[in-house]
Each structure stands twice: as structure tokens, then as C-alpha cells.
Amino acid sequence: AQKITQTQPGMFVQEKEAVTLDCTYDTSDPSYGLFWYKQPSSGEMIFLIYQGSYDQQNATEGRYSLNFQKARKSANLVISASQLGDSAMYFCAMREANTGNQFYFGTGTSLTVIP
Amino acid sequence: GAVVSQHPSRVICKSGTSVKIECRSLDFQATTMFWYRQFPKKSLMLMATSNEGSKATYEQGVEKDKFLINHASLTLSTLTVTSAHPEDSSFYICSARVFDGGEQYFGPGTRLTVT
Numbered sequence: 001a002q003k004i005t006q007t008q009p010g011m012f013v014q015e016k017e018a019v020t021l022d023c024t025y026d027t028s029d030p031s032y033g034l035f036w037y038k039q040p041s042s043g044e045m046i047f048l049i050y051q052g053s054y055d056q057q058n059a060t061e062g063r064y065s066l067n068f069q070k071a072r073k074s075a076n077l078v079i080s081a082s083q084l085g086d087s088a089m090y091f092c093a094m095r096e097a098n099t100g101n102q103f104y105f106g107t108g109t110s111l112t113v114i115p
Numbered sequence: 116g117a118v119v120s121q122h123p124s125r126v127i128c129k130s131g132t133s134v135k136i137e138c139r140s141l142d143f144q145a146t147t148m149f150w151y152r153q154f155p156k157k158s159l160m161l162m163a164t165s166n167e168g169s170k171a172t173y174e175q176g177v178e179k180d181k182f183l184i185n186h187a188s189l190t191l192s193t194l195t196v197t198s199a200h201p202e203d204s205s206f207y208i209c210s211a212r213v214f215d216g217g218e219q220y221f222g223p224g225t226r227l228t229v230t
Contacts, residue, residue, distance in 0.1 A: 037221075043206055045159075045221035091158065095219075103149070103210070103219065105158045 002026065004094050006106035013082045014114050020067070021077040021109045023092030031097035034075040036066065039089040039108070048090075051075055082113045118142055119211045121222035128199055128229055136194045136225045138209030144189035145211035149219070150182075153206040165192050199229040 005024045013019035025034065036048040051059045051066045059066040067076040079086055092106040118141040128134045138148055147166050151159040165171035165186035173179050181203075183195040192211075196203050209222040 043153075043208070043224040043226065045208060045210075045224075047221075089156075102161065102164070103159075107158045108156075110156070 002106075003104035004092050004106035006092055006109050008109045009107070010110045010112070012112050012114055013079075013086075015084060016081055018078060018080045019082055019111065021079070021090050021092075021111065023075045023077065023106060025073050025075060025092075025094045027073075027094065027096055029096040029098045033095045034066070034068070035093040035095070035103075036064070036075075036077045037091045037093060038086075039091060041088070045091070049077065079111075084113050084115060087111060087113045119145075119209065119220045119222040121207075121209055121225050123225060124223060125226045126228070128227070130200055130229055131198055133195055133197045134199055134227060136196075136207055136209075136227070138192045138194070138211065138222050140190045140211040140220070143211075143213055145192075146189065146214055147212045148186055148192040149210040149212070150184060150192075150194050151208045151210065153208060153224075155206075159208060162194075196227065199227070201229045203227065204229045 032053045034051040038046040038048055049059050049061045049064045049066050051068045058068050063080045065078045089108045089110050091108045094104045120139045122137045126134055149164050150162045152162050153159045161174050162177045163171045163173045163184050165184050167186050167189050171184035186192040206224050206226050208224045210219050212219040
């Protein structure tokens with residue numbers, strides 16, 4: 001089974017609008033971390049936000065917030081007030097404590113911000 | 116934040132030759148480094164995990180003799196693609212971690228083109 005599932009291969013959003021990128025995960029490990037990375041066309045993986053499995057509150061970092069629904073095993077990324085520079089690939093990733101903290105990446109979502 | 120560098124950022128080599136990619140942690144000592152491969156518009160696939168001073172652990176399906184990994188020091192890991200073929204053309208990304216469970220930082224990637 002896929003550890004991380006991103007069902008949206010491509011998304012479009014109007015500039016200044018908010019957008020939600022979906023991510024679901026599969027694990028039986030009670031201790032895990034969820035990450036979102038942005039990869040622009042340059043290829044660099046840019047860390048955006050982190051959510052720990054034991055965190056009670058949803059993580060927020062500036063315009064990024066993570067909608068963590070533990071029972072549903074979802075960790076959607078919400079980008080508010082989209083900017084043209086947000087156009088990129090976005091990867092959801094998970095790291096489990098019981099697998100040596102190896103990263104599992106989703107297939108990514110390509111976000112295009114329309115002016 | 117911590118910085119991981121890769122060199123070269125782009126390389127073009129002829130089929131049959133070998134090419135070495137360096138990954139350096141610039142301001143921290145990385146006990147573990149990871150090498151990923153990414154095909155166009157695809158996710159990152161873990162190739163191998165290397166711990167300083169020991170042999171790398173390769174993921175299933177990754178040829179050890181083709182992708183030589185050396186983690187000789189706490190700040191340097193190298194990936195050598197031996198006898199490169201056009202199908203080895205890809206984007207290679209390294210990642211470095213300070214300790215088990217610690218933060219993991221990604222390098223900017225190396226784009227390899229084999230002609």
C-alpha cells in the first residue's frame with residue numbers, strides 16, 4: 001500500500017485565492033511526522049511545514065497551514081492568498097519512527113497560480 | 116537553516132563514462148545521508164542510505180555496483196554513477212540528517228544527462 005497518497009496531479013488557483021492540496025497517509029506507527037515540500041522548476045526541495053503525530057494543534061507557517069485530521073489520516077496543505085511564485089510541485093512526505101526515520105514521498109501535485 | 120550543497124548542479128557525460136556527484140553538509144555534521152533519484156514530473160525515489168564510515172544500504176532494485184556511494188566523512192557523501200547510460204539520466208538529490216529522528220535537509224539536486 002502507498003504510504004503517502006496525493007490524488008491531485010495538477011491544481012489551478014487564482015492569484016490571491018486560497019488552495020488546498022490533499023494528502024493522505026498510511027501508517028501503523030504511533031510516532032510519525034508529516035512534511036510538505038515545495039519544488040520549483042529549479043529542482044530544489046524547499047521545506048514548508050511540519051506536523052508531528054502527537055501535535056494537538058494544526059501547524060502553521062505564514063501563509064501555509066496544515067489541516068491535520070489524524071483519524072482520517074489526512075494532512076492537507078492550505079496555501080492562503082496564493083502568489084504567482086507559489087506555482088511549483090508540492091510533495092507531501094511522512095517519516096515514521098519505526099522505519100529508521102526514512103522519508104516516504106507522495107507523487108506530488110503541480111500547482112499553477114493564475115494571474 | 117542548515118545548508119546542504121551538491122556539486123555539480125548539472126553534468127553532461129558520454130555513455131560509458133563515470134560521473135561523481137558530491138553532497139556536502141555545510142554547517143553541520145551529518146551522520147546519515149540519503150540519495151534520491153527523481154524522474155521528470157515524478158516523486159523522489161530513495162536510492163540508498165549511507166552512514167558515515169559504513170557501507171550504504173541500498174533500496175531494492177538499485178544496483179550497488181552501478182551507483183557507488185561513499186560517506187567518508189561527516190560532511191561529505193559522494194554518489195558515483197559508473198558506466199553511465201542514457202537511462203541513468205535523471206535528477207539526483209541528496210539529503211543529510213544530523214541524527215536519527217533529527218531534521219533532514221535536502222541539497223539543490225544534480226541534473227545528470229548521459230548522451
